[in-house]
Amino acid sequence: MNVEVVKEYYGKILKGSQDLKTSACCDGGGVPGHLEAAIANVHEEVRSKYYGCGIVIPSALRDCRVLDLGSGSGRDVYLISQLVGERGEVVGVDMTDEQLATAETHKDWHMRQFGYAKPNVHFLKGYLEKLDALDLEPGTFDVVVSNCVINLCVDKLAVLRGAHRLLKPGGEIYFADVYCDRRLPDEVRADPLLYGECLGGALYWNDFLPMAKAAGFLDPRLVTSRPITVENEAMRQKLGQAKFFSATYRLFKLDGLEPACEDYGQAVIYRGGVAEESQAFALDQHHTIERGKVFPICGNSWRMLAETRFHPYFDFIGDFSTHYGIFPGCASPGTALPFNAAEPSEATSSCC
Known part of the structure; x- marks a missing residue:
């Protein structure tokens, strides 16, 4: 799909989130309570041109470089700007002139709103498949986020490899995107409207997992997911029986992660301290760690906490000296649809 189609759709055709035809590019759930005040601090025009498909704000971002x-109109950039604080930094990359103009126009307004002496945000024009062409030093970001955009890229592997290159060891890419339960036919992938609505470029979920591993992210973790509703009858006819999902994944840059959940008799205790997760820490959809409780954990999950920015918030029990086989209850990845497959009427309703 020509990038000019995407530029046209998001730069000229769409005037606001109300113009979207599906729930794919909508935030399908309520805003978490700890983010409500921060979102209210974002300029109305920036919020109105937000086209994300999830809340892509991981915890423990204070002083991080993100x-x-x-980045589009800059909604998530300005939201994260408040979470990293004045000593942190947020860089937004987008290829659409109109969206970048909206983000830049309101930069000074946001800095005054946040009470910052100088901007902690920067916006760059560029293509996500060509991050190495930008003036960004490798290994300098703590976190990379992306909100319903990678599906619009032709070379998704290049995007993931670029993110891996820019992350520090122990850093993560935390992103929401659209996935499908099957590989889509060429006529769907070539349809400009379906592509612009984040459906035509959706990856088959079981193609994404090996792609992430090929980029260096060896153990992708699903955080949240929801089915996507398509109310437009003409679009439904084109899509046939394909089912789509908005899913948030986190991928850590940790060398040597194992291909399965291996048991070394390890455990962690969440000591608290993460403001957004005072009572329990959610690593992914399978690991919610209650504060103060000894929580048995596999070797990969242990490293995702011990060798990342989350280390100060945990006590760690055990090491890798003794192996006990596959962690009990661990399912082999890549054998079943991992997403929440509830029918749309049972799932979170569309915001569109």
């Missing part, structure tokens, strides 16, 4: 891939 990169937003496909």
Whole structure:
């Protein structure tokens, strides 16, 4: 799909989130309570041109350096700006002139709103498949986020490899995107409207997992998911029986992660301290760690906490000296649809 189609759709055709035809590019759930005040601090025009498909704000961002891939109007950049604080930094990359103009126009307004002496945000024009062409030093970002944009990229592997290159060891890419339960036919992928609505470029979920591993992210973790509703009858006819999902994944840059959940008799205790997760820490959809409780954990999950920015918030029990086989209850990845597959009427309703 020509990038000019995407530029046209998001730069000229769409005037606001109300113009979207599906729930794919909508935030399908309520705003978490700890983010409500921060979102209210974002300029109304910036919020109105937000086209994300999830809340892509991981916890424990204070003083971090964050990169937003496909930052659009800047909503998530300005939201994260408040979470990293004045000593942190957020860089947004987008290819659409109109969206970048909206983000830049309101930069000074936001800095005054946040009470910052100088901007802690920067916006760059560029293509996500060509991050190495930007003046960004490798290994300097703590976190990379992206909100319903990678599906619009032709070379998704290049995007993931670029993110891996820019992350510090132990850093993560935390992103929401659209996935499908099957590989889509060429006529769907070539349809400009379906592509612009984040459906035509959706990856088959079981193609994404090996792609992430090929980029260096060896153990992708699903955080949240929801089915996407398509109310437009003409679009439904084109899509046939394909089912789509908005899913948030986190991918850690940790060398040597194992291909399965291996048991070394390890455990962690969440000591608290993460403001957004005072009572329990959610690593992913399978690991919610209650504060103060000894929580048995596999070797990969242990490293995702011990060798990342989350280390100060945990006590760690055990090491890798003794192996006990596959962690009990661990399912082999890539054998079943991992997403919440509830029918749309049972799932979170569309915001569109």
